Amino acid sequence: MNAMDFVEIDGSYLEGGGQALRNALSLSCILGKPVRVIKIRANRPKPGLSHQHLHGLNLLRDIANADVVGNALLSTEVEFTPRSILGSTYRVDTHTAASITLIYQMALPVLLFAGRPSRLSVSGGTNVAFAPPVEYMEQVLLPNLKRFGAGFDLQIQQHGFYPRGKGSCQLDVQPVGKLVAGQFLEFGRLQTVSGVAFCAGRLPRSLALDMQQTAQREIHRLWPGQQCRIEAVKLQPEKARDNGAGILMTAHTSGGCVLGSATLGEKRVDGHVLGSEASCQLSEYVRKETCVDAHMQDQLIIYMALAVGCSKMRTGPLTKHTRTAIHVAEQMTGVQFDVEVEPSGQTLVTCEGLGQLNRML
Secondary structure (H helix, E strand, O other): OOHHHOEEEEOOOOOOOOHHHHHHHHHHHHHOOOEEEEOOOOOOOOOOOOHHHHHHHHHHHHHOOOEEEOOOOOOOOEEEEOOOOOOOEEEEEOOOOOEHHHHHHHHHHHHHOOOOOEEEEEEEEOOOOOOOOHHHHHHHHHHHHHHHOOOOEEEEEEEOEOOOEOEEEEEEEOOOOEOEOOEEOOOOOEEEEEEEEEEEOOOOHHHHHHHHHHHHHHHHHHOOOOOEEEEEEEOOOOOEOOOEEEEEEEEEEOOOOEEEEEEEOOOOOOHHHHHHHHHHHHHHHHHOOOOEOOOOHHHHHHHHHHOEOEEEEEEOOOOHHHHHHHHHHHHHHOOOEEEEEOOOOOEEEEEEOOOOEOOOO
16 A cells, blocks of 8 residues: 555654553544554554554454555564454454553544454453553443443453452443544532442452442542442352452432542552552542543543544643543644633543434434
């Protein structure tokens, strides 16, 4: 193919990690535009395609029946030429603790523009560093995605942690004819706070109780009388083979906002610290009446760019991930994002979407 036919995306821009690659490939599939991504993950200690990115790339190759050049481990340049999106049953086994949610993040927008329902089973890490936990995808991404008229069904079959992974999930996706513009502007008032604190393997249930009690105490300190229900769970061996711990907290508001915060136990796990960090992060969102949390911002950009109509979200300072996602979306689709810092300190992000229709339906 002529070099001029490719949209070229610089993977070193801003965040310089996997974000540019993921969004560029997803948009390439949906728009039918060939893309060349250069300097992939240039700002990471080990630049180039990691196991997770390579699995995601090869998955999109299969979904879009694409021609690919550069799909090798540690490759720093990829050329991707999609054909048509095929709704089907797909399986990815990473054989590592590669993030399941980041692979789903690449495939989900694409499968929404397929011609029929799809099922995507992935094995790897469900709760790993530098990636949203699967509980966040289910409890926070899903209700936010429904604002665009889209959704999915996610089943967590087994939890998997670093270093062995061994987790497994099943994602079912119904295609849509189009995405409607999402509005994330009215916070309203805090209604409920809920969550789950879990531990697995040889870690004692008392760890989950420490996370639960500390998180609930922090919420009740700030908002006495506020309903806050956090479940403390010791995962059974058939649901999690290895040591792991974490907490996800969600806040629902009368304005329809769903916010999340999550922390993950590393080698030395202190339940009180994990519970405190999660509740403090969530409390900050609520106190500032943020409509979209810091980890949801970047995930919504691709849907705003593709939607029919003008989408708006009110959030905190934009993360590098979000600014990278905006940059890639503008280059791939030609839409423009308007970013305005309001007197309150909140950031208002506006985009008149491309109005992409599902050509496969």
